[in-house]
Amino acid sequence: MPLSQLGTTDVLYLLGGAWTVSYIVSRLLRRGSSATTPLLGPPSQSWLLGNRALAGVDNEVPIYEQWANQYGRVFQIGGPLGSSRVVLCDPKAIAHFYSKETFTYVQTAFAKIFIGTFFGRGLLMAEGESHRRQRKALTPAFSNAAIRKLTNVFFDSAYKCKAIWDGMLESHPEGVVINVQQWMNNIALDSIGIAGFSHNFGQLDGKTSDVANAFNSLGGDDRNIFTAFIFLLSPYFPFLATLPTKRNRVMRKLRQSLSNISDELLERTRKESQGGVEEKSIIGLLIKAENAKTDLTLTQEEVLAQMNVLLLAGYETTSISLTWALIELCRFPEQQRKLRDELLSQFPSSDPTWDQLMTTIPYLDAVVHETLRMHPPLVTTTRKAAEDDVVPLSAPIVTRDGQTVSSISVAKGTTVSAPIHLMNQAEWLWGPNAREFYPERWLEPNFGEKNDVQGHRHLLSFVDGPRTCLGKNFALAEFKAALSVIIRNFTFEFEGPEPKIEKHISILPRPKIAGQDGAKVPLRVRRVE
Numbered sequence: 001m002p003l004s005q006l007g008t009t010d011v012l013y014l015l016g017g018a019w020t021v022s023y024i025v026s027r028l029l030r031r032g033s034s035a036t037t038p039l040l041g042p043p044s045q046s047w048l049l050g051n052r053a054l055a056g057v058d059n060e061v062p063i064y065e066q067w068a069n070q071y072g073r074v075f076q077i078g079g080p081l082g083s084s085r086v087v088l089c090d091p092k093a094i095a096h097f098y099s100k101e102t103f104t105y106v107q108t109a110f111a112k113i114f115i116g117t118f119f120g121r122g123l124l125m126a127e128g129e130s131h132r133r134q135r136k137a138l139t140p141a142f143s144n145a146a147i148r149k150l151t152n153v154f155f156d157s158a159y160k161c162k163a164i165w166d167g168m169l170e171s172h173p174e175g176v177v178i179n180v181q182q183w184m185n186n187i188a189l190d191s192i193g194i195a196g197f198s199h200n201f202g203q204l205d206g207k208t209s210d211v212a213n214a215f216n217s218l219g220g221d222d223r224n225i226f227t228a229f230i231f232l233l234s235p236y237f238p239f240l241a242t243l244p245t246k247r248n249r250v251m252r253k254l255r256q257s258l259s260n261i262s263d264e265l266l267e268r269t270r271k272e273s274q275g276g277v278e279e280k281s282i283i284g285l286l287i288k289a290e291n292a293k294t295d296l297t298l299t300q301e302e303v304l305a306q307m308n309v310l311l312l313a314g315y316e317t318t319s320i321s322l323t324w325a326l327i328e329l330c331r332f333p334e335q336q337r338k339l340r341d342e343l344l345s346q347f348p349s350s351d352p353t354w355d356q357l358m359t360t361i362p363y364l365d366a367v368v369h370e371t372l373r374m375h376p377p378l379v380t381t382t383r384k385a386a387e388d389d390v391v392p393l394s395a396p397i398v399t400r401d402g403q404t405v406s407s408i409s410v411a412k413g414t415t416v417s418a419p420i421h422l423m424n425q426a427e428w429l430w431g432p433n434a435r436e437f438y439p440e441r442w443l444e445p446n447f448g449e450k451n452d453v454q455g456h457r458h459l460l461s462f463v464d465g466p467r468t469c470l471g472k473n474f475a476l477a478e479f480k481a482a483l484s485v486i487i488r489n490f491t492f493e494f495e496g497p498e499p500k501i502e503k504h505i506s507i508l509p510r511p512k513i514a515g516q517d518g519a520k521v522p523l524r525v526r527r528v529e
């Protein structure tokens with residue numbers, strides 16, 4: 001049934017059910033805890049829907065910045081059904097919040113159930129000691145030495161894409177229009193498959209995989225109210241996940257194909273120990289390390305769940321970032337030329353090594369970080385306080401009852417969030433051109449001087465603390481390798497005047513050119529002559 005055909009009574013029943021569950025859970029969580037400091041914040045338009053200022057907005061940053069300026073660097077927003085969340089925009093408060101992740105600040109109940117049900121009990125949903133143990137087991141597989149060995153996987157994927165585009169352009173010197181988002185997905189999925197767990201999904205060989213289908217399905221390409229409803233409730237009522245809906249069938253196939261891939265990988269690592277080919281993939285290294293120990297730190301189920309974690313954390317994030325880089329380089333042709341000139345002058349006929357990618361191509365580094373600054377794939381971190389906490393501030397704020405405070409109390413059960421996109425683009429941290437794509441800022445001698453945000457290069461795109469992105473070096477190597485091949489060989493332009501870019505709601509928000517059906521970013525691509 002399409003959403004528009006839902007009656008008012010249906011909607012009220014749905015909301016009533018959701019409210020009852022969330023009310024009971026939040027009462028249970030708050031029992032015996034102290035109170036959160038009363039904070040200023042934008043008014044809610046209604047108890048039922050909360051503050052609606054962010055609903056359907058493509059760019060939330062100016063709204064958050066205005067609230068931070070008006071109410072202080074820590075404020076409160078009303079959510080649906082009388083709920084509220086504390087928003088931290090103060091660098092010291094954010095550093096404290098991230099440092100206490102997995103113990104004091106934990107995934108919200110829904111996020112935990114969602115990740116656990118659909119992607120297994122891996123690192124992303126683990127908390128506290130279990131998270132620490134799993135992270136310790138996984139970390140060596142992401143070392144610089146390990147990523148260095150994987151760099152050719154990223155180049156191979158980019159060159160496969162290049163070969164296909166060359167074919168498409170052979171008899172079209174005027175260029176062809178290509179939906180680049182699809183190709184960045186193909187590069188990212190094949191790369192994470194091979195580098196993550198030695199499996200070629202074959203997206204760049206013209207195959208379609210169950211994994212790509214599952215992501216499209218979760219990403220809302222087949223939205224309908226019935227499947228969406230079953231999907232949203234199935235974490236709470238597991239039998240719903242067994243109903244024969246299209247999405248459940250797709251998810252079953254995803255689990256089955258990942259389980260087959262992990263069996264193959266286990267078989268290969270066994271053969272390797274008897275003198276086969278060296279296993280370089282992240283999960284392959286993990287299995288090898290686990291096999292070498294007498295006391296296993298990860299269960300078999302956890303090893304399989306880490307494959308899902310790599311897919312969930314590493315596929316869309318990288319393809320979205322690559323797509324955004326191409327969009328920005330179309331908006332700014334001068335920057336596109338400058339990047340190509342740098343790459344062609346340093347690497348006219350060879351590819352950079354991993355060390356060169358990481359350290360000696362400054363403008364590529366600037367474009368990559370500027371893209372991650374302007375378009376963090378994850379725009380906010382939202383967590384629940386698992387215990388009472390006191391959050392220190394770098395500058396005092398005035399509370400709702402007129403007190404000036406230099407720290408705030410957060411009661412157990414409170415929802416707290418850090419707006420990654422705002423902290424990456426706030427004028428008070430990045431200067432008056434904060435909301436412009438300007439890679440040159442990364443090359444300025446006094447860059448970052450006034451910015452106290454902790455995180456990779458003052459960005460929160462990879463967050464900070466115990467949950468900081470484990471695949472950061474993998475992601476940066478892949479982003480830089482793929483972009484270097486593509487920009488050296490092709491030019492990109494919008495068809496006609498600069499189009500409006502909208503948000504396509506998927507597992508993570510993706511860019512789309514306004515008016516396109518689905519998450520499409522068609523650009524005119526020409527060969528560099």
Ligand code: HEM
Pocket residue numbers: 123124135192196309310313314315317318321376377378381460461462463466467468469470471472474475
């Ligand atoms: C541009 C690309 C990427 C960005 C911006 C990014 C960003 C992030 C962010 C924000 C988190 C924290 C998630 C949370 O708190 O819920 C995270 C976690 C994680 N990322 Fe990435 N990521 C990227 C690519 C990758 C890649 C390619 C991999 C793996 C190959 C990866 C592996 C992970 C893992 C394993 C975690 C979980 C860490 C933990 O819970 O301890 N990421 N990433």
